[in-house]
Amino acid sequence: MNALLSMSPQSMAAQLLIGLINGSFYALLSLGLAIIFGLLNIINFAHGALYMLGAFVAWIGLTQVGPWIGIPDFALNYWVALIVAPLVVAAFSVLIERTMLRRLYQLDHLYGLLFTFGLALVLEGLFTHWYGAAGQSYNVPAALTGPVRIEALGIVLPKYRLWVVVASLVVCFGTWWTIERTKLGAYLRAGTENPKLLKAFGVNVPLMIMLTYAYGVFLAGFAGVLAAPIFQVSPLMGSNLIIVVFAVVVIGGMGSIGGSILTGLGLGLIEGLSKVVYPEASAVVIFVIMAIVLMIKPAGLFGKEA
Amino acid sequence: MAALPHPSASGRPVLVVRDLHAWYGESHILHGIDFEVREGEVVTLLGRNGAGRTTTLKAILGMTDRRTGSIVVNGQETLGMADHRIAHLGIGYCPEERGIFSALSAEENLMLLPAVGAQGMSLDEIYTMFPNLKERAKSPGTRLSGGEQQMLALARILRTGARLLLLDEITEGLAPVIVQKLGEVILQLKTRGYTVVLVEQNFRFAAPLADRHCVIEHGRIVQTVARAELDDSKAVLDELLGV
Numbered sequence: 090m091n092a093l094l095s096m097s098p099q100s101m102a103a104q105l106l107i108g109l110i111n112g113s114f115y116a117l118l119s120l121g122l123a124i125i126f127g128l129l130n131i132i133n134f135a136h137g138a139l140y141m142l143g144a145f146v147a148w149i150g151l152t153q154v155g156p157w158i159g160i161p162d163f164a165l166n167y168w169v170a171l172i173v174a175p176l177v178v179a180a181f182s183v184l185i186e187r188t189m190l191r192r193l194y195q196l197d198h199l200y201g202l203l204f205t206f207g208l209a210l211v212l213e214g215l216f217t218h219w220y221g222a223a224g225q226s227y228n229v230p231a232a233l234t235g236p237v238r239i240e241a242l243g244i245v246l247p248k249y250r251l252w253v254v255v256a257s258l259v260v261c262f263g264t265w266w267t268i269e270r271t272k273l274g275a276y277l278r279a280g281t282e283n284p285k286l287l288k289a290f291g292v293n294v295p296l297m298i299m300l301t302y303a304y305g306v307f308l309a310g311f312a313g314v315l316a317a318p319i320f321q322v323s324p325l326m327g328s329n330l331i332i333v334v335f336a337v338v339v340i341g342g343m344g345s346i347g348g349s350i351l352t353g354l355g356l357g358l359i360e361g362l363s364k365v366v367y368p369e370a371s372a373v374v375i376f377v378i379m380a381i382v383l384m385i386k387p388a389g390l391f392g393k394e395a
Numbered sequence: 396m397a398a399l400p401h402p403s404a405s406g407r408p409v410l411v412v413r414d415l416h417a418w419y420g421e422s423h424i425l426h427g428i429d430f431e432v433r434e435g436e437v438v439t440l441l442g443r444n445g446a447g448r449t450t451t452l453k454a455i456l457g458m459t460d461r462r463t464g465s466i467v468v469n470g471q472e473t474l475g476m477a478d479h480r481i482a483h484l485g486i487g488y489c490p491e492e493r494g495i496f497s498a499l500s501a502e503e504n505l506m507l508l509p510a511v512g513a514q515g516m517s518l519d520e521i522y523t524m525f526p527n528l529k530e531r532a533k534s535p536g537t538r539l540s541g542g543e544q545q546m547l548a549l550a551r552i553l554r555t556g557a558r559l560l561l562l563d564e565i566t567e568g569l570a571p572v573i574v575q576k577l578g579e580v581i582l583q584l585k586t587r588g589y590t591v592v593l594v595e596q597n598f599r600f601a602a603p604l605a606d607r608h609c610v611i612e613h614g615r616i617v618q619t620v621a622r623a624e625l626d627d628s629k630a631v632l633d634e635l636l637g638v
Contacts, residue, residue, distance in 0.1 A: 291479055
């Protein structure tokens with residue numbers, strides 16, 4: 090506790106902001122997992138690999154595509170990649186859903202989990218084979234380089250990190266709003282509850298499932314592009330993150346949209362705070378919380394008891 | 396055995412079911428259902444629990460695991476059709492458990508279903524028919540009372556423009572005053588020319604509404620009784636239904 094008290098408000102705020110950045114990634118990824126699990130009943134273990142794929146597509150777009158197509162000066166800049174890379178990853182996920190995942194819906198959760206886990210290993214293996222396990226660096230876009238000063242708190246932050254927090258909050262809130270407040274979202278909520286009945290009412294549920302998977306994966310790809318300038322773009326960047334994200338999902342409760350966002354951000358903050366108080370604990374604090382939540386409320390903080 | 400056409404039912408056949416077999420997993424539930432319903436008719440499917448009445452409705456909508464035979468809706472064969480396209484032939488379905496989505500408000504439940512016919516009822520007409528629903532529009536679907544949920548389940552299929560209504564046990568567990576209200580609604584729908592297939596346990600509710608009664612036993616229709624023959628067939632029906 091002494092560390093906490095002796096700390097200046099500035100460095101405290103800085104640590105919390107770092108926590109919030111991690112929390113932004115947790116929120117984006119666990120939101121996608123929650124949407125996918127809700128409608129497809131599939132625990133998408135490939136989520137981390139698809140996040141990595143998003144980062145790699147952005148990096149390839151920036152540094153490799155020009156030479157490939159014979160125009161060395163051509164590069165897919167960050168802002169274009171922020172939309173295009175997640176779309177590429179989502180298109181890939183549509184292919185996976187149509188040809189493979191679709192066959193598993195009738196079976197036990199375990200098959201979906203094993204399949205997506207295998208898919209993650211294949212993707213990570215391929216990218217390690219092609220680009221090596223070492224990370225590639227991705228430059229922060231020019232408009233977001235340099236620090237930004239927040240006078241009210243008296244702190245200085247890298248502009249890019251602030252952008253990451255804002256962008257993911259906007260995307261998370263927009264997704265939540267669309268699901269909870271619009272007719273499109275009403276279809277998703279109804280389909281999550283009773284897909285068979287919704288189909289009997291004349292809704293094209295198989296198409297809905299495909300698009301939902303694609304959107305959940307889009308979010309992972311988007312998080313990947315956001316992450317590219319902060320972390321190294323490496324084949325294993327997803328598997329490092331996804332373990333924590335699954336703990337977040339367990340804590341929040343599977344299938345709760347708002348819950349997955351709040352839990353992601355909240356646990357990011359707690360993790361940041363524990364770096365201040367007792368840095369040695371920061372790597373495990375989320376898992377300790379997970380164990381406690383599992384004992385007290387096994388369905389998760391926002392989950393419904395089955 | 397094929398259903399006999401009712402003398403007063405001169406309309407075209409809206410639903411023709413022939414030799415319908417249906418399965419859930421390995422269980423073979425329907426063993427050759429045959430019946431047809433003409434435009435504007437109200438037909439009941441009666442029978443004991445587990446006889447296959449609910450499964451017959453579900454099989455029509457493609458909700459069983461497997462089915463064989465023939466189901467023609469408005470002249471179109473539906474076996475082999477994608478499940479989600481069947482409703483678009485103009486079918487409205489009210490499931491036994493009412494199927495109100497709990498994550499949706501009453502109003503969202505009402506507006507959710509896609510249109511499947513040209514002349515869906517307007518919201519005004521629906522709220523005139525079911526005044527309670529207007530007051531509860533913003534409530535979560537499952538906060539509604541059982542009666543209100545049943546009204547909602549009916550109202551939302553009337554909004555879609557469906558002209559063939561498959562209604563499963565709509566009176567189950569409801570207070571007599573609500574059951575009476577539902578009876579009035581069915582009669583109103585009948586005068587407006589809707590075609591209704593009613594799965595019912597409550598024979599006293601069904602008897603004055605229906606043109607014909609089909610009794611299902613062990614996944615087959617074993618008896619069809621027209622309204623005019625009801626008095627003569629009372630003993631047979633009592634025996635078959637165990638009432």
